Each structure stands twice: as structure tokens, then as C-alpha cells.
Amino acid sequence: MTEDSLPTDILAHMIAINNVPPPPLRSIPRLKVRKTINYGQLNALCHIRGLESRRNSSLYLAAHDTFIKQYPQIFLHEKTVLPKVPQPVEKRPVYRTIHEHNFVWKMLKNIPALTSQLRMIGDDGLYIMLTGHARRRVKVFRSLIEEEDSIVSSISRESFLFDVDLKDSTVVEFYVPSKKLTVKKWGVFGSLEVRPDMDECERSIVTDDDCEILKIPTKEYEKLKLEKVKRENAQKLKLIRKCPFYEIWPTLSIYELVSLSTFKIFPPGHVLVESGDIISFVGFINSGYCNIYRNIVGLVDLSLKVKKIKKLVYMGKLKERESFGEISILLQSPFTCTIITGREVEMAIIEDKDILALDPITKELMIQTAKPTFGHLTEEDVKNEYIKKVQEKEWKYFKNKTIQGIFQSKGVLPGFGKWEHDWSTIPKNFKSSLITYT
Template sequence: MNHTEKFSEENPSEFFFVVAPKGGHVRNNDMPKIEKPPAIDYEKLRELCRIEGLKDLQNGVHQTTEEAHQMFMENYTSMFVQKPKKLGFPIHSEQREQNKASLLSVTQNATGKTMETEKKKPKKEWPVDKITHDIRDYMPLLHKQRKIEDPQLIRQENLKTLRRISKKLPFQRTPADNDKLFNILRTFPFFKENIPDPILKELCVVCLHETWRDPEFTIFGNTGLHMVLHGKVAPMTHPYLNTDDGASLRSPTPLLVNEPEEFLTAGQCFGTLRKIEGREPSSKVYSVITQDNHCEFLKIPVADYARVIEQIKQREHTEKVNLLLSCGQYKLWPRQPLLQVAELIEWITYPPNTVIVSEGYMAPFIGFIKEGECHILRQVEVMHTLPNGKKEKRTKQVVMGRLGSSESFAELSVLLNEQITCSVITATEMTLGIIKPEKIKNLDEVTIQLFKQSNNRTFGDLTMDDIQEEYMQQELKREWNEFKHGVLLDVINSRGIRPGYGKWSK
């Protein structure tokens, strides 16, 4: 009789003998075979191993206590990854169950193992740098290059992408989808020439997809801008696309085209973005007739366009009001004058080292600094010594201060039609809100008086003594820096040290 030790399921701490017939062997299938081994959560396993009383030779515990063993056996199932709860509708077939993620996915990612279904085929690297004599190594590169450079193929791929993304409802599209729509629509002439980029970005969020499956159907172009994605249509009127707010339309109705001479195909547009006053949405203005069995369009409704434009205007107006309120002299203004002034503000951007206005000249506008920084310069006459020893008077500019965000300049110069008392030069890239002198006439007398009472001349309180004193301080500082630099060069050269040469080049 042969025997072997076997683990007791009733009492895990005890072993018992299994007796086999003489000359026989214990079969391997006495215990059930585990086809799908459970995945182990190693964080839970570490927590179980930290139970006080378990055998731990490293820490001097040579035997497991009964209490620790009992606690381990009661909680050992927690170290296996639990089956995720099913959400939504129940799965009624085994086939759909197999398509779901495996129960091992959580732990497989943690342990570094990868399931066969998740393995990705390695991307083949074509031997670009390594010279080979097999033409098959170069044909894929040639085909890819032709596909990228061919405008017709790029256009076709863009139209396919537009069809795929636009079929999603607006609330289903992700920001990446909207960015893709924007980048593709910019490549078509109508959107690039007639719609600014900030507005086009907003319109990509509200655009819709329409499908007309039968020919000889009329599509009313007065309801919005349509772009043909698939199929062919025939215009009923001329013009069929609004590019000048309907100014060229004949009244009461445009002439119909009995036999259309041209057709609109994929990539071309018809319709209007702005509502045509005096024309019904179902009128034949900008309308077309489908010519194919399956026509698809990208549509921007007139109502959505008007709503987007209104939102952009409200956003810009709020931004202008906040810019005024950030300037200290306008915080106590009444609400109504602030709104009037905000209506006149325009945005403009200047690069660094740009002279906005020069001292002694008329200011071109009132400036409110949103972002960036500028230097304020004043002129001063000083004595300059020539190389021959003679002295002469010269006019130089001195930096008297700086203006940053939430500050303004040139209010009184524009309101009183006076020459500005300083020069303004940008130190960094600047974004300004400006009010031009001709727009000041649109303000009422009360608002103009508020302007005059709330502002002072920009650095206009400086005396000539203050300017000369500042000039002397800057000149002394410059001369001291030059002296220190000269002494440093003399010390280095006296030891034969030449920076950038020989061993000093490192």
C-alpha cells in the first residue's frame, strides 16, 4: 500500500493519509482542476501577511498562533480580485460575455502580465537608415508619402472624417472630436475666408449631421449653412450661398433655375449663416434639390449661429467690463457709464520694443493694459563730452517707471486733445483694450466728466529736477558696472586667461 499526505478541507491545520492499492498510484485528478486561476490582489495579500501572530522567521516568530491562523482563514478570500459588478442591461448570451473584459484584467495590469487578446502587434519599422536591396522595404514609404502629398486624397480623407465625427450628436462629441472638426473645416475655402477661427471653434460644437435618402427632395438653405459631405445636389436659385448677408437677393423672390447648369458635390456649401429678414425659412432662397439616393450634409443652423455670436459678444463685453473694474480709478464708477465705456473698447496686441506713443505727440488712443508691461520714458537735456573734449547739449530718454496689467494711460491726452507728457514703449508682448479718439464723441457729458475727474496725466507730476536726478542715478550705476567689468577683464587677462580659447573653452 502506498500512501501520501493530503490537506484536510474540514480542518486545514491537520493532515491525513490517503491509502492507495498495492502497486498503484494516487491519481492527479483527486482535486478539481482550476481552469481559470483567480487573480491575486497583492495589496490585500500584504495586509493578510501583516496579521499579528503569523509565523515570521525574520522577526523571530517561529510558530503561528491559533487565533492568527483562524483570522487568516476567515479573510483569505479577500486577496482574490472580485468579479466586477455588471452595469446597464444584463448580458443574455455567452458570446457577449466573452467579449467583455476578463476578470484578470485588473491584476494582470498590476503584475505586468498581458493577456493574449490585449497584445498588440509590434509596429514594423522600415529600414530607412539601413540600406537594403529589397524593394519591398521601400514601397510602403513611397505609398505613404504619395498619400500625404496628394491634395485629392487628403480632401477625401477629411470628408470621411467629417462624416464619421458629425454623425455623433453634439453632446456625444469629445473636445478632441471638436478640435478635429475645426482643423478640417479650416482647410475648406468658405470657412477659412468667411468665418474667424474663434467663431468657427464655437460652431464646431453645435454643427449637426443630416441625411436625405431619396432624390428630388428640396432642402431649404435659408434654415442654415449646409456643406455637402456625400452625394450631389442642384441649386434652385442663384446665388445659392450667402456671403454678403443677402444683399444681392432679388425681391420678392430670386429667379428659379429650370435646368441647373451646375451641381454641388462633396466639399461645397450652400445656404446661409445669418437669418435673411423678410424671407420665410421654407422659401426657395438658397435652396437645392438632391440628385442622388443618399446625400449627407454638415449643417450649422441659423438659430445656433445667432446664439453662438451672442454668447461671444456677451463674453467679450464681460471681459471688457472686468478690465475696467481692475483699474483702480474706475472701481467706484456707476454701472451705466462703465457699460458705455466697455462698448467702445477694442482689443489690440503689440510685440516687445514697440513705441506706442512718443513724448510731445498726440496719443492715438486711451490704453487699458490687460496683459504685459511697458516702460515710461521722459526726455532730459544733458551735457555730452565729445572725444575732442568739447561739450554739447543732447536730449536723452530716461526710464521713469513701468506700467503693468490693470493700469491705463493717455486718458487726459485724448479727452483734452493734448500732447502726451511721456513716451510709452512695450517691454513685453502686450494685450491692450483701446478706445480711439473718434469714439469718445459717442459718450455723454457725464461720462466724459467722470473720465477727467478720475484720471491724472501719465507721470505728469514729475519735475525736471526729478528727471535729472533719476538720470544721474542711472548713469552712475551704468559707469560703476562698466568699471567693475573692466577691472575683471584686466585681472583675467593679466594671468593669460582668455575665456573661450584653449583650456578655457570648456
């Protein structure tokens, strides 16, 4: 059975079953079908009502039209399966091997249009040259009309031409690699800060060979700075809150001081403020300590006369988590003592201009809670301390001189014994506090 004879055989089968005259063959569409029949549809097609009604022509014609329309449904059409289109395997540069990278690099270097673009613009970070050699780009102006200095001769001399800008009809502006400004190993270009006005030679280079460059992105550096500021603010908040004058302060007011403070380190022996001066900052000691001295006029007995001199008397120290300078700045009152660092001191300081710019409520709160540094000391206290120090010094001098005189009169020299012993061993019954037993 062929595809062209299949419809005729089917019609013959239907005629034999239903004893129905066949419709005109010219009205049956000739379809190219496969040899697969849906017998359920064929059975429904054979039992269409009206095909056996020869007398009722209208019913027969309607059944005939239905037959013609449903006739193609008896054939099972296989779905066309298109061949699968293979998906291209995407291999990103990060997954390439060293051999593949070298191959791509050599291939790209042979393309002049790409070779002329081997440059780096450092406008989004700081770049550090680890290996290789590069040249900085400089701005050059060339004339288009002078024969001696034409643009053609300029291009031939400079070997690379970038970013050409025609300023007017006679002058052209472009950037070329400098022969003198080079970037070698550990050289840098670009910036860690956003600088729109950065000069071209600071931010742009042209590589001469294979270069390995380390990049520090500006955005990531900004994140690090924000994290550092956040940690420092938390440390300053903890420091100020633990100072005695600020234990009862509201958090909002302390945050205002935190935003104005900065950490600073002072070396040992540094004079922070002298007696009689107004200090220029408020200090919050984070580590180390400061010695407090008061001035006093003392008498020095010279050979022929007594002279008055100013001396510093040690009166105490400022320790960690203590502050000073608030009253001196707010009331513009001179310090009554001298403050000198005893060892390296780290402090959070607030400049006097920032303290004076605080809102009136915060300044009044600071005046009410803070106290002058060692303001409880009176002149009598300083004199008594000075007399005590002088007496201790005189007694020490007298004691040492007396003991030394006794030693010399008895022939005793410190560090030398008066008798010598030739004992090979120390007797067991010999006990002396001057001998150390081993």
C-alpha cells in the same frame, strides 16, 4: 319561445295575475328584442293603477296609454360594442434604420416630380459639405420666340428646371444648376448672418449624389454671439471696476463705458503712443504690461566733437488693471511719455470718438478721477534717472575693463586653469571653494 311570441306570453301572464283583459294587440309595437327581461320594470308595469278598472273607461284608457309607453322598458338592451379601431404606429424618420433610409431614398429617386426638387436653400444658416458633390444654381434668361434658343431646348440642355418666372411675353427667367460652380468636400454655402440680398449661387445648390451636410443655424449662431457678448461685458465690467480711477464710479456710468469698449491684443514691442502725440484710445490693461519712457536730450562724445541726441529713458511700467489715455483725449493734451508694450498685452479699448461722444456728466467725472500717465515726473526726475543710467553703464564698462586687464597681466584666462593635478581621488582633508564635490 320566439321573439315574435314573447310579447303575447307576457300579456297572458299579466292577465292571469291581474285578471285584466288584454289591450288590442294591434296597438302593441312589435319590437325585436333579446331574451332578457327586466323583472323590476315588468312588476311596475303590471301594477299600473287603472288597468283593473273596467267600469271607469277614462281611467282604463289612461292606464292603457301608460302601459304602451312603458312597455319597451321591460327588455334589457345590450350596449353595442364597436370593434376597436387600431391606432397607426407613427415611425418618425429619426427612428428609421439605415436600411430603411436607403430604401426610402431609392424609392423617392424614382419619382421624377421629387427628383427635380433635390435642392437645398441656405438662407437660414451656414452649410458645410462633408461628403458628396453639388452644383450651385445660377439665374438664366431664355427667349420664348427665338427658334435657336427656345425654352424647350433650354430645358433639354439644363436637365433640371426650377423656379420659372415669366418676365414678359417673350422672356422667361429660371434657375438651373451651374456646370462650373461646384461645391465639393469642405465647400460652404449659405451664411451665418441674415442676408436678404444674398445671391442665388451663394445660398442655393442642387445635389448630384448622396451628400452629408453640416448645418450651423443662423438663430443658434446669434445665440452664441449674444452669450459671447454677455461674457465679455461681464469681464470688461470687472476689469474697469478694478482700475484705480474707477473704483468709486457708479455702476451705471461703468456700464456706459462697457458698452463702448472692445478687447484688442497688441504684440510685444508695439508703440502705443509717442511723446508729443495725442492718443487715439483709452486703454484698460487686462493682461501683460507696458513700459514707460521719457525723452531727454543727451550728449555723445565723438572723436572731434560733442553731439546732442534724443534718448528714451525707462521710467516705469503700466501693469494689469491700470488705464491710460483719458486726460489726453478729453483735454486734447499731448502725451509727455512714450508707451511701448513689454510683452503681448490684451486691453479693453475705447476709441477717442466714443469718449468725446459721452454725456457731459460722465466726461467731467472722468476728468476729475483720472490723472495724466506718469504726470508726476518732472524734468529733474528724468535727468537724474538718465544720469543714474549713464553712471551705471560707465561703471560697468570700467569694472569689466579693469578686471579683464588684471587677468591678462597675470596670464589668467577665464575658463582655463593654471595648474593640472593627476589625482585619481580628491584628498579628504583638501578643501577648496573652487572644487565641487560629487
